[in-house]
Amino acid sequence: MDDISTGVLFSLLILLLVISGYFSGSETGMMALNRYKLRHLANQGHRGAKRVEKLLSRPDRLIGLILIGNNLVNILASAIATILGMRLYGDMGVAIATGALTLVVLVFAEVTPKTLAALYPERVSYASSVLLQILMKLLYPLVVFVNAITNGFLRLVGLRVNNNDDADLSSDELRTVVNEAGGLIPRRHQDMLLSILDLENVTVEDLMVPRNEIAAINVNDDWKSIVRQLSHSAHGRIVLYRDNIDEVVGMLRVREAYRMMMDKNDFSKENLLRAADEVYFIPEGTPLNIQLLKFQRNKQRIGLIVDEYGDIQGLITLEDILEEIVGEFTTSISPTLAEEITPQADGSLIIEGSANIRDLNKSLNWVLPTDGPRTLNGLILEHLEDIPDSQLSIEVSGYQMEIIEVADNMIKTVRILPNQLQKTG
Structure with a gap:
């Protein structure tokens, strides 16, 4: 050079x-x-x-x-x-x-x-x-x-080189991608995508209508009582059972009952039982993503949840799972979470004891435990290990609560105090 x-x-x-x-x-x-x-x-x-x-x-x-x-x-x-x-x-x-x-x-x-x-x-x-x-x-x-x-x-040195492009994402990683999408995906669409990912972490018991709230008719009741219940039913389908709800005999479409009512000769208890559909049973603990596929595969829209002994635990519909993804429908007959919460002038909230804990956490950004009871009533009863009197103030999982009304062995309404809301809201 x-x-x-x-x-x-x-x-x-x-x-x-x-x-x-x-x-x-x-x-x-x-x-x-x-x-x-x-x-x-x-x-x-x-x-x-x-x-x-x-x-x-x-x-x-x-x-x-x-x-x-x-x-x-x-x-x-x-x-x-x-x-x-x-x-x-x-x-x-x-x-x-x-x-x-x-x-x-x-x-x-x-x-x-x-x-x-x-x-x-x-x-x-x-x-x-x-x-x-x-x-x-x-x-x-x-x-x-x-x-x-x-x-x-x-x-x-014991390391193996793999040139395959392993780009598969876990559910948690996919959640992060959706959350970081920002304005590229509308907030409502992000919520829907995240709800779909969360289906595997939610079981049918989390969304079911409890056993005591299932719309059902005892076919051994007198005929006038059965007709009165059918006439005043607000549901599309009604469970038919004999004496005990665990003895289910069928699932009746109310519109089919109305059709038979128009024909006096065709309207009888025997024909109602004959018109009832076969009951679709769902094992407890079934994840929602699995149940959604089962509903599709079996061409079903409603099912009864049973425990390991075959006892009825509750009822779930296809609409319940869809609401978990897209939000509540305005046509829903069941009370919405907004109807179960009453804000007070002092900043506290009066909440129905039947309110679902998962819905409360999701709506109010709370962290109430979800690994046990599924309702606010069940959470408090588990904490106290007794049915309390009203006007009792307690602290559950760091939340200050005041029991307002107790009836029928259930806590009907609870007040969550405002000092706790300020910490967690």
Whole structure:
């Protein structure tokens, strides 16, 4: 290099630093890409995304290519800087060139391009992929050789290199993706997506109509009583049983009963039993996502939940599961959570004892325990281990509560005091 002028060496050094910055930025940009957005663009036919996706299909080779180019350039730049230093400053020029080149490389060939690539990964990656694709073809034998040595060394130390793009997301990771979507997905749609993900963590007991609230008719009652119950029913289907609700005989469509009422000769207890559908039973503990699929597979919309002894625990419908996903329907006959909560002037809340704990936590951002009883009444009874008198003040799981009304061995209404609401709201 003694025959090359100092000006040419300076120009060559600057060019090498630019190339080094290109390789550094390309590496950061490729690794910082959103893989799901990249895959979407590639499927839409975006050329740059297709090139980058092909390069990233073997990340070990891509990194090998970038590091080979970066190291060759940096080593050559170091040699040129040493020659320039010795020409300008003699023996001291080696130390000066080393220090100056380290600072220049750090600022202009590492930190700056990598920062820009991290901020704009798509622009950097799509543009740099054109040259990287060409270099991959030209240097392919060298890249494969280096990767073979590297992967062999990793296997010697007990590490196995897997080049498969394992991009599967767990439910928790998917929740994070949905939450971070921001304005890209409307808030209501985010809530629906998160509710779908939560179905696997919720069982049919969490949404069921309790046994004592099931609309049912004892077919052994006198005929006038049965007709009166049918005439005043607010439900589309009614459970038919004999003496005890555990002795279920069928599920009657009320509109079918109304049709038979129009024909006096056809309206009888025997025909009602004959018109009743077979009961669909659901084991307790069934997750909602599984039950939703079972409803679809069995062409059912309603089922009775039974425990391990075959006793009826409650009732659940397809609409109950859909409401868990999209929110409550205005046509729902059952009381909504808003109807079970009455705000007071002092900031406290009066809540029905039958209110579902999961719904309270979800609506009011509370953290009442959900691993035990499913209603506020059940939670308080479990805490006290007794049926209390009214006007009793207690603290349950850090929440100050005042029992207002107790009737029929149940806590009917509870007041949650405002000091607790301020802490948790």
